[in-house]
Amino acid sequence: MTRTPITPGQVARHLRQQGELGGNPVFLGDLSAEEALLLVVGGRDKEISSKDPGTGADGVGTPPGSVLPDYEALRSEALACSRCNLAQTRTNVVFSDGNPSARLVVVGEAPGAEEDRTGRAFVGRAGKLLDLLLGTIGMARESSAYICNVLKCRPPGNRNPLPGEMEVCSPFLRRQIELIVPEAILALGAVSGQFLTGKGLPLGQLRGEVYSYGGAPVVVTYHPAALLRNPGWTQATWDDLQLLRQVLDGA
Template sequence: MDSRSARPWLKAMGITVWQRREPIAVANAQGPCAEVDGWGRLEDEVRSCVRCGLHAGRTQTVFGTGPRTATWCFVGEAPGAEEDRRGAPFVGRAGQLLDAMLRALALDREQVFIANVLKCRPPGNRDPQPSEVAACLPYLRAQIAAVRPRIVVALGRFAAQSLLATDQPLGRLRGSVHDYEGIPVVVTYHPAYLLRRPADKVAAWADLKRARGVVADE
């Protein structure tokens, strides 16, 4: 990607100057992945899940998207109204900004695995309840174990706290590389938050560069 084609995406991220870097290589077909039948069973289990009360109000579950050999994994909080309708994560305005974040890293959705902590939409887009996180987190853990990415980017407080089993605030979790089951985790802002607070896009870009550095060093 040359600087001219990347400029619109970096502008969306709030970055005014960009230095060209080589794209990050992604895992190929020889990388770790789950057995096809095991992955299919996991999808079926999520699709029919009634572990918490959220199943009663959903249009459909939102399993996640991306290759099971992905180097990068991005984890969000929960589906919104549009995600619930379409069955895919990050498809609204927050998804457009996530696409910009990926483009700034010389990545696209076909190269990364994207999922949420919750697979069903909370009513009114309210915060997830602890019982809902406890019911749904095993699915995310199984997904990450199957994909075995080289880096996980936790988007927002709920994703970070759920993955890292901590109640520390987002501000204290950012700026460091954490560990989840031997996989490095970098914490940054959720794209929906960045839409409300665009001034923090520069800080988010610093987080993404930290994640890119982790991948490059492996």
């Protein structure tokens, strides 16, 4: 299939339309889409805030009224959890960020160093890129997305989660999704994609399909941290987000 390359103009138009950059126009000139995305992410830290103004210090906002007691109980249980060895090396349990009433749940792999330090999911450059990518489909972290990881505690040295850690921690994620009842789930990276699809395939083979987890459709794409290292994957990520947009639109 012939793909139409995305243009800087398309990126700029989407960003301006969604108002994700505080209303200030962004001039992208003749840059490639990858350069444009990375330039914007790298240079506008103040404008692209990952902080949810409606949340507390750990980034957890107001959950839906009917599930509030269950949600708060689950969150409290996770924050005190010591079911696996990661409890001994973590600084903070990273339960979530964004809106627990959101239409979209975004699932990454595990907290990184900055998330472990702050207790917030997807902060730093990868978090800002995620905000930017979600903005291109009109999904703001503060209102439309709930962001979490398969593992709630950081594996030392950012190693991949171990199967035993995923087994004991994943019930938290399952319950989060049960309580939120999202219209769609976006899996970021191979670990999240494999967990949510139940398929042990490389990420490149997981992309482009719509799966199901807990009754919600699942789309898989690259982790923003990987995208920062490999800007040539921007087109593929863009395509995945358009698929997600179609799922959210009920197409």
